[in-house]
Amino acid sequence: MxxxxxxxxxxxxxxxxxxxxxxxxxxxxxxxxxxxxxxxPTQWGEKDHVAWKVxxxxxxxxxxxxxxxxxxxxxxxxxxxxxxxVLSYSAESGKLQWERQFWGTGRTMCHPMTAVAAxxxxxxxxxxxxxxxxxxxxxxxLDGNLLWLRALGLEHPAAGxxxxxxxxxVVAGExxxxxxxxxxxxxxxxxxxxxxxxxxxxxxxxxANWTSPIVLQGAAPGTSxxxxxxxxKISAHDPLTGKxxxxxxxxxxxxxxxxxxxxxxxxxxxxxxxxxxNSDLSRVEPLWNSPKLTFGAASPIxxxxxxxxxxxxGVLVCGDAxxxxxxxxxxxxxxxxxxxVIADGLMVLVNRDGLGQVVKLGDKPEIIGEGxxxxxxxxxxxxxxxxxxxxxxxxxxxxxxxAKDRESNERKPSDGNP
Amino acid sequence: xxxxxxxRCLSLNFCYPMNFENCNTVFLSIVLTxxxxxxxxxxxxxxxxxxxxxSLSPAAATTSETQQxxxxxxxxxxxxxxxxLASLDDAGPAAANSIRSAVxxxxxxxxxxxxxxxxxxxxxxxTKHAPRARRLAYEIIAxxxxxxxxxxxxxxxxDPSVEMRRDAVGVxxxxxxxxxxxKPIDTAATVHFYERxxxxxxxxxxxxxxxxxxxxxxxTVDVPRHYGFVMSWRVIGPFDNRDKKGLLAxxxxxxxxxxxxxxxxxxxxxxxxxxxxxxAEKLEWRPYTSTDDxxxxxxxxxxxxxMNAAGYAAAEFSSDQDRxxxxxxxxxxxxxLWVNAKLLQxxxxxxxxxxxxxxxxxxxxNKGRNAILMKVCQNDQKDDWAQGWQFQLRVCDRTGTAxxxxxxxxxxxxxxx
Numbered sequence: 001m002x003x004x005x006x007x008x009x010x011x012x013x014x015x016x017x018x019x020x021x022x023x024x025x026x027x028x029x030x031x032x033x034x035x036x037x038x039x040x041p042t043q044w045g046e047k048d049h050v051a052w053k054v055x056x057x058x059x060x061x062x063x064x065x066x067x068x069x070x071x072x073x074x075x076x077x078x079x080x081x082x083x084x085x086v087l088s089y090s091a092e093s094g095k096l097q098w099e100r101q102f103w104g105t106g107r108t109m110c111h112p113m114t115a116v117a118a119x120x121x122x123x124x125x126x127x128x129x130x131x132x133x134x135x136x137x138x139x140x141x142l143d144g145n146l147l148w149l150r151a152l153g154l155e156h157p158a159a160g161x162x163x164x165x166x167x168x169x170v171v172a173g174e175x176x177x178x179x180x181x182x183x184x185x186x187x188x189x190x191x192x193x194x195x196x197x198x199x200x201x202x203x204x205x206x207x208a209n210w211t212s213p214i215v216l217q218g219a220a221p222g223t224s225x226x227x228x229x230x231x232x233k234i235s236a237h238d239p240l241t242g243k244x245x246x247x248x249x250x251x252x253x254x255x256x257x258x259x260x261x262x263x264x265x266x267x268x269x270x271x272x273x274x275x276x277x278n279s280d281l282s283r284v285e286p287l288w289n290s291p292k293l294t295f296g297a298a299s300p301i302x303x304x305x306x307x308x309x310x311x312x313x314g315v316l317v318c319g320d321a322x323x324x325x326x327x328x329x330x331x332x333x334x335x336x337x338x339x340x341v342i343a344d345g346l347m348v349l350v351n352r353d354g355l356g357q358v359v360k361l362g363d364k365p366e367i368i369g370e371g372x373x374x375x376x377x378x379x380x381x382x383x384x385x386x387x388x389x390x391x392x393x394x395x396x397x398x399x400x401x402x403a404k405d406r407e408s409n410e411r412k413p414s415d416g417n418p
Numbered sequence: 419x420x421x422x423x424x425x426r427c428l429s430l431n432f433c434y435p436m437n438f439e440n441c442n443t444v445f446l447s448i449v450l451t452x453x454x455x456x457x458x459x460x461x462x463x464x465x466x467x468x469x470x471x472x473s474l475s476p477a478a479a480t481t482s483e484t485q486q487x488x489x490x491x492x493x494x495x496x497x498x499x500x501x502x503l504a505s506l507d508d509a510g511p512a513a514a515n516s517i518r519s520a521v522x523x524x525x526x527x528x529x530x531x532x533x534x535x536x537x538x539x540x541x542x543x544x545t546k547h548a549p550r551a552r553r554l555a556y557e558i559i560a561x562x563x564x565x566x567x568x569x570x571x572x573x574x575x576x577d578p579s580v581e582m583r584r585d586a587v588g589v590x591x592x593x594x595x596x597x598x599x600x601k602p603i604d605t606a607a608t609v610h611f612y613e614r615x616x617x618x619x620x621x622x623x624x625x626x627x628x629x630x631x632x633x634x635x636x637x638t639v640d641v642p643r644h645y646g647f648v649m650s651w652r653v654i655g656p657f658d659n660r661d662k663k664g665l666l667a668x669x670x671x672x673x674x675x676x677x678x679x680x681x682x683x684x685x686x687x688x689x690x691x692x693x694x695x696x697x698a699e700k701l702e703w704r705p706y707t708s709t710d711d712x713x714x715x716x717x718x719x720x721x722x723x724x725m726n727a728a729g730y731a732a733a734e735f736s737s738d739q740d741r742x743x744x745x746x747x748x749x750x751x752x753x754x755l756w757v758n759a760k761l762l763q764x765x766x767x768x769x770x771x772x773x774x775x776x777x778x779x780x781x782x783x784n785k786g787r788n789a790i791l792m793k794v795c796q797n798d799q800k801d802d803w804a805q806g807w808q809f810q811l812r813v814c815d816r817t818g819t820a821x822x823x824x825x826x827x828x829x830x831x832x833x834x835x
Contacts, residue, residue: 079584079621098526100519103550105476105511111771136515139480144526146488146519151476151511162771183767197479208770 023066023382023389026120026168027339031214032259033301035383038343041401042358042369049371051387051403052094054396058085059115061166063338064391066091066384067123070142071398073391074130076116082108084116086130086140091385094398098144106134106153110164113378118166119212120379122176124193129176133165137178139196148196158184161208168212172224172239175199179228181209188213188228190242200242205230211257215239216265219279227265229258234267236281246284248275256295261302264321268295272307274324290324293317298339298380301347304361310336310349318365330365332357338380341388350377354392373397464498467491468505471520474512488516492523499524499558500537506551518554525558533562542570549579556582575618580817587624590615594631609635616644620818622774629711645774646812646820647713648733648790652677652703655721655729659795664728665752665766671730672756675789677703706731708810712774717794717807724796727807731792735813736824737783743821747777749794749809756791757781768797769804775818783821 027033041049058075065072069092075085082104088097108116110133121130127147128140135153140146153160161182169178175190186204191197211229216236218224225236225245231254235247252258253268260266260277264287267273271291275284293300296312307321316330334351341348346368347359354373359365375392382389387400467487474484491502502521506514541547542555560566567585574586594611597604609632616628616639629639642649657669670681680700706720717729737743747755747763750772755763763779796807813821 078581079623098523100522102515102519103511105515109771109773109776138515138519144523145485145492146516147485148480149474149512149515151515154476154511158765158767161767162773162776164771183770184765192479195479195481206766 021384021386022068022123022125023064023384024125025065025122025170026063026212027257027259027299027380028341028382030217030260031170031212031257032261033299033339033341033380034303035341035343038383038386038388039401040343040346040348040358040383040388041371041399042346044356044371044399046372049399049401049403051398051400053398054089054094054096055394056087056391056396058083058117059393060117060391061115061337061378062117062168062391063120063379064382064389064396065121065123065128066382066389067125067128067142070097070128071382071389071396072121072123072128072130073396074117074119074121074132076104076108076132080104080108081110081116082134084130084132084134084136086121086128086138086144088128088142088144089396091387091389091398094396100138100140100144100146102136102138102149104132104134104153105136105151106157107160107162108134109162111162114164114166116164118164120168122169122171124171124174124176127193129169129171129193131167131169131178133160135160135165135180137169137176137191137196139176139193147194150191150196152178152180152189156180156185156187158182159187160184163208166210166212170213170215170226172215172226173222175239177213177226177239179204179209179211179213181205181207181230183208186230188237188242190239199240202237202242202244204228205232207231207254209254211252211254214258214260214265216260216277216281218281223281225277225281227258227260229267230254234258234265234269234275236277236284245282246277248273248284248286253295255297257299259300259302261321264302266300266302266307266321268300268309272300272309272319272324274321287322288324290319290326292326293319293324296335297337298349301340301342303342303347304345306361308340308347308361308365310340314351316347316349316359316365318361328364330359330367332359332367337378341381341383343383343388348381348388350381350390352376352378356390371399461501464491464494464501468502468517471516472505472509472513474516475510476512478512484516488520491517491520493527494520494524496524496528496531497534500534500541500555503538503541503551503555504547506554507546507548509548514550518550521554521558525561533558535559535563539570543573545578549577549582553579553581575614578817580620583618583817584621584624587615587619587621590618591624591627598631605635609637613637641711642708642713643822644820645713645818646814646822647708648735648811648813648823649713650705650707651715651720651731651733653706653715653717653720653729653731654681654701654703655717656724656727657701657729658726659728659797660726662752662766662768662795662797664726665754665764665793665795667728669728669730671732671791672793675732675759675791677732679703703732710810713810713812714808715792715810717796717809718805721807723805724807725798726796728793728795729807731794731809733790733811734823735783735788735790737785737788737821738824739783740785741783741821743781743783743813744816745779745781745790745811745813746775746818747779747792747809747811748772748774749776750804750806751809752795752797753809754793755779756789758784758789759791768795769799769801769806774810775812 058077060075071089077083084102087099116133119131138149179188189201190199236245250269256268265275272293274287294311295309298310318328350356356371358369373392379391470487571586574582597608680702
């Protein structure tokens with residue numbers, strides 16, 4: 001009996017550890033891009049530190065998410081990009097665990113550089129929620145069983161643009177929140193995670209917007225607000241009702257998403273605008289604005305009292321998170337679409353050409369290693385379970401410090417079909 | 419035969435440690451009887467569950483009943499696939515996606531089991547079934563049998579499923595390319611293959627490829643006719659679109675299509691003409707025919723370059739029967755579409771990405787003349803990439819096959835060859 005109890009305790013402990021280390025949405029569980037636990041290699045190449053590499057058939061700019069042993073990605077395929085896929089790979093082996101397909105019900109036209117599978121899926125740890133540029137939103141359990149689906153593109157036929165939508169959903173408590181804004185129509189909505197039932201819907205500006213919501217946790221357990229960024233303002237909303245809690249007018253960027261750390265929100269807006277949110281999430285006050293913290297498509301990232309941005313010229317700009325003062329700059333190689341991640345004090349940035357650059361952080365950030373993916377990379381990496389998952393144009397990669405031989409671990413889609 | 423039945427045995431959990439070839443007749447009878455009765459017994463329940471999924475609406479939440487129905491269907495034997503696929507024939511968008519994902523689960527779980535290949539092929543070749551359901555049947559067959567595409571696609575060049583047709587055209591194009599690579603070239607045969615591929619191609623990339631090859635061989639190709647672009651229009655403008663209010667404003671052409679009418683040229687409230695307005699004091703209808711392969715009607719040429727402007731383009735289309743068609747539009751500008759004076763589509767989007775078939779509108783064509791009216795608006799953006807003021811419009815069926823006007827009407831739309 002004692003053994004059973006111990007075994008059960010161990011399983012629960014391992015399960016909770018895995019949950020703490022999951023990467024549940026765009027830029028991680030807190031949307032900050034910083035991994036809880038991970039020691040990544042500083043270099044990787046054809047044979048080194050590639051735990052596995054699987055070929056992915058469809059297009060997708062969405063980032064992987066990781067829930068325990070599930071690495072979930074989305075894809076779109078077909079001449080009209082109207083075949084939508086949700087796939088789960090084993091984090092351990094790279095084997096395809098399941099794939100579910102759907103037909104796009106809304107607009108599927110998009111710029112050739114992007115894809116209908118541009119929004120990153122989200123998870124509450126028990127379910128997966130996949131949103132596509134077509135407005136199709138599906139809820140699945142971790143075994144791939146369909147829980148619900150919503151055709152938001154049919155409900156809001158004008159809420160889409162033909163460049164492609166990319167705002168990723170977030171989960172706050174028992175609500176999944178989507179933000180779809182375009183010239184034709186704009187709305188944000190919350191849905192029950194278990195059934196897809198609408199909780200609320202609010203009108204949003206009718207302007208093109210590709211930014212993703214983020215969730216702010218309050219000091220009291222279980223309290224949170226969701227932040228919606230549009231070109232004229234950033235506003236906080238009650239996840240259960242959509243009610244606006246506060247807003248701050250600013251010329252916000254419509255591509256680069258905000259980030260938050262320790263009660264401060266860093267908003268891409270004419271440089272970076274820092275806002276202090278009070279502990280019950282009801283009020284906001286401006287802290288500083290730094291026009292010199294310039295950015296391109298990558299979202300800002302905050303770690304160790306520093307804020308980092310990557311500008312259009314491919315320069316990593318390091319600022320003081322408490323003042324916005326620029327402290328250092330580091331020229332990187334190439335242009336960046338995906339956002340960086342930080343693990344164990346090291347930042348990994350993957351440029352569009354698929355070159356990963358590992359930067360040691362500190363007063364004088366420096367590049368200490370590189371790794372190649374040899375394909376275009378537009379998505380942001382995910383870091384979980386001591387490994388980094390990167391989606392390139394034709395592959396999904398697992399990079400881990402203890403992986404050595406890639407050749408024996410390369411899979412094609414058909415290898416993993418159960 | 420033996421292997422198929424053996425797999426069926428396994429699928430029904432008859433785990434018997436013996437070589438199937440040694441089964442005696444009695445055992446065989448029991449196995450088959452049980453197999454058939456199991457499927458039949460599942461029929462009413464599957465039908466009930468499919469009905470539950472088919473009740474799903476795109477805007478509605480899923481109930482625990484429908485979740486359970488999905489799970490039961492996802493556990494069905496692969497033998498049930500044709501029946502489940504058939505349920506897609508009249509399924510709405512949410513229901514179809516629900517059923518489609520359950521089929522994925524069945525196929526995944528049933529990997530290695532014997533598929534009802536004959537029934538699936540019968541389903542595939544029965545064009546009464548929904549094109550996407552047939553395509554799904556094909557993909558299930560092709561995943562299990564690598565020789566299936568070669569056997570099947572040869573019959574699919576003119577299939578109602580655009581995806582099946584695309585794959586068939588792809589095979590033909592590959593053959594044509596291989597022929598073209600053999601020296602000396604058999605020009606007549608090679609051209610024949612490209613022409614046949616062109617005839618069936620409906621996707622732009624494949625059409626482009628056919629056109630390029632055929633023109634390399636000196637062949638004349640009527641690309642607008644293949645797509646069904648409406649090439650000849652009458653246009654009038656500019657009308658006022660300052661502050662983007664012109665799209666919803668009602669100007670005379672919307673009230674009555676009178677090609678002999680003329681209207682005062684545009685003046686603002688202060689009496690000054692709007693940005694770049696033409697010097698003419700009257701706005702009149704004028705003919706404009708596209709010479710572009712993709713039927714672009716460039717209002718910067720047809721009317722003149724203007725900002726903050728709305729322009730109208732009208733065409734008539736003669737049909738020899740009452741029928742349903744699709745009008746497909748591509749434009750980077752805000753627009754409205756009327757057919758036979760009925761407003762069918764509005765887009766308020768300016769200078770987003772655009773392309774062919776960007777907007778697909780289901781339209782009912784009357785026998786005789788049908789009037790198409792487009793209103794296309796330009797805003798005040800000064801960016802280089804925002805100077806386009808144009809549209810393209812084609813008439814086709816659901817597969818993208820061109821539907822052409824039968825005769826010229828009132829001198830607006832010349833008869834297409």
